[in-house]
Amino acid sequence: MNFVFVGTSLGARGTETHLVCMVRALARAGHEVLTVARPEGYIARELAASGLAIEPGIFRNAADVRGARGVLRALRKVKADWLVGSFGHEYWPLLTLGKLTGTPVALFRHLNSRLKPMSRALLPRWADRFIAVSESMRSNLAEQGVASERVSLLYNPLDVEYFRPDxxxxxxxxxxxxxxxxxxxxxxxxxxxxxxxxxxxxxxxxxxxxxxxxxxxxxxxxxxxxxxxxxxxxxxxxxxxxxxxxxxxxxxxxxxxxxxxxxxxxxxxxxxxxxxxxxxxxxxxxxxxxxxxxxxxxxxxxxxxxxxxxxxxxxxxxxxxxxxxxxxxxxxxxxxxxxxxxxSTERIVEEFIDLLRTPPGREN
Structure with a gap:
């Protein structure tokens, strides 16, 4: 599969680490991945150090055209099968760009903060996959009123060859x-x-x-x-x-x-x-x-x-x-x-690919 991941955050915490780990693992598994990221940010530095391609782009907010231009350039370069996002302020731009280009969109949810009413109602329906990183988060979203059949589960991956006893x-x-x-x-x-x-x-x-x-x-x-x-x-x-x-x-x-x-x-x-x-x-x-x-x-x-x-x-x-x-x-x-x-990254990547190939609501 071909992927465009989007992560223009300047942070270096759990969500950013998850994106970097997923991109590296997908590339190792033979998938083509291009990531839209801030050139000066943690995500860009980490992926560049691994020899992975970066397309510059910035979403300071949902209306930032610089991010949109970067995503459109990336989608043209790799002819993406999936557009993938993880950060709340990038959800709506990615959904809009996915609709405009006919590219399916997968959104990861990493925070248990309460979604706004419109987001609760529309995000899981407009995204082709809306993914929580724990069963607890899935339950939390259901308690907020998000349709449970529209929320998939995929745990965070870990590079177990990097973290090991020594x-x-x-x-x-x-x-x-x-x-x-x-x-x-x-x-x-x-x-x-x-x-x-x-x-x-x-x-x-x-x-x-x-x-x-x-x-x-x-x-x-x-x-x-x-x-x-x-x-x-x-x-x-x-x-x-x-x-x-x-x-x-x-x-x-x-x-x-x-x-x-x-x-x-x-x-x-x-x-x-x-x-x-x-x-x-x-x-x-x-x-x-x-x-x-x-x-x-x-x-x-x-x-x-x-x-x-x-x-x-x-x-x-x-x-x-x-x-x-x-x-x-x-x-x-x-x-x-x-x-x-x-x-392990290998297992999570396999589950991710299976999830993308399975119609929403029919995952095990």
């Missing part, structure tokens, strides 16, 4: 972080904001660390929020916490972890950190909210906990610190197998 990297990373092998390193990756559960998690560490001397914490997030996070950590425990800024390569930090935590308190659409950590052989503690429960096998690859419950998170931190190392290793190995079987 014993040598683990040793080097822990040395660089100043964490000895006897310590139990628990890692958080994400925005250092209340809705991500960061400050209640810090409170849980304040209670768990005195009970478990081996416990150490690694926080990866925006450096501007580090001072506020430091204020939430008990003064006598500060040296047991390591704070790091964003990095373009998370593999060394996942390799250093013994356990990863995703303590979100808002309706997460999916849980990319959860599957990245498990693919790296790391068990996960995650909130039972949104799409997070779909990203692990409870009791086998990790544990699910009540969001915002400091006592439950405190007890879980103590539990994993006291857990026999072979038990944590077994959970990590089970997580690696689970992610490879469920979320």
């Amino acid at each position: 014993a040598g990297l683990r040793d080097a990373s822990r040395r660089a972080l100043g964490v000895n092998e006897d310590a139990l390193l628990v890692g958080f990756v994400g925005a250092l904001k209340p809705e991500k559960g960061v400050f209640r998690l810090a409170a849980a560490f304040n209670q768990a660390m005195p009970r478990s001397p081996r416990l150490r914490a690694l926080w990866v997030g925006e450096e501007a929020s580090h001072p506020r996070l430091r204020e939430a950590i008990s003064p006598e425990l500060q040296e047991r916490h390591v704070l790091k800024g964003w990095t373009g390569d998370m593999r060394p930090l996942y390799a250093a972890m013994d356990v990863a935590v995703v303590p979100s308190e808002w309706l997460e659409p999916f849980g990319r950190v959860s599957i990245e950590a498990q693919a790296s052989g790391v068990p996960v503690l995650a909130s039972r909210i949104g799409g997070l429960p779909e990203t692990l096998l409870e009791g086998e690859t990790g544990l699910l906990l009540p969001p915002g419950d400091e006592a439950a998170w405190r007890d879980a931190l103590v539990t994993v610190a006291d857990m026999p190392p072979e038990r944590r290793r077994a959970m990590g190995e089970a997580g690696m197998r689970f992610v490879r079987e469920r979320f």
Whole structure:
């Protein structure tokens, strides 16, 4: 198949990562893909680094003609079978351009934010495929009044050859972080904001660390929020916490972890950190909210906990610190197998192609 993907966002978060991963995987599978992206943005840089074609274009808003021109140029170049979008402000322009050119349009929905009434009524009907990235999101859309038969499910893909266990990297990373092998390193990756559960998690560490001397914490997030996070950590425990800024390569930090935590308190659409950590052989503690429960096998690859419950998170931190190392290793190995079987790019691309070939509402 021939595809034109559109992603002119300047961001570098989950939606952008999903687009880059899908484009790379489709190209590896032998499909022709041209992506309309901002030349200075993350998407363009990542795809160009992989030797993939970029057509410059910008949608600052739905009426930005520069984006429309870029999409039309791309559609002419590849004679696309599908036009694919992921960002809300690009939905309506892509639907309009799809109608004008006779190109089917597939739209991914990555956020659980409420759609406007007109969008709820028309987007899933006008798009040839309207795709949610978790069953939780599908249910959320149905609760908003979106016709469930018009919403397909396709999980986020992960490059499991990129994220994988590496014993040598683990040793080097822990040395660089100043964490000895006897310590139990628990890692958080994400925005250092209340809705991500960061400050209640810090409170849980304040209670768990005195009970478990081996416990150490690694926080990866925006450096501007580090001072506020430091204020939430008990003064006598500060040296047991390591704070790091964003990095373009998370593999060394996942390799250093013994356990990863995703303590979100808002309706997460999916849980990319959860599957990245498990693919790296790391068990996960995650909130039972949104799409997070779909990203692990409870009791086998990790544990699910009540969001915002400091006592439950405190007890879980103590539990994993006291857990026999072979038990944590077994959970990590089970997580690696689970992610490879469920979320690998190869599997998701196959499911995507099958979905596009199946009439809406008739998917399994």
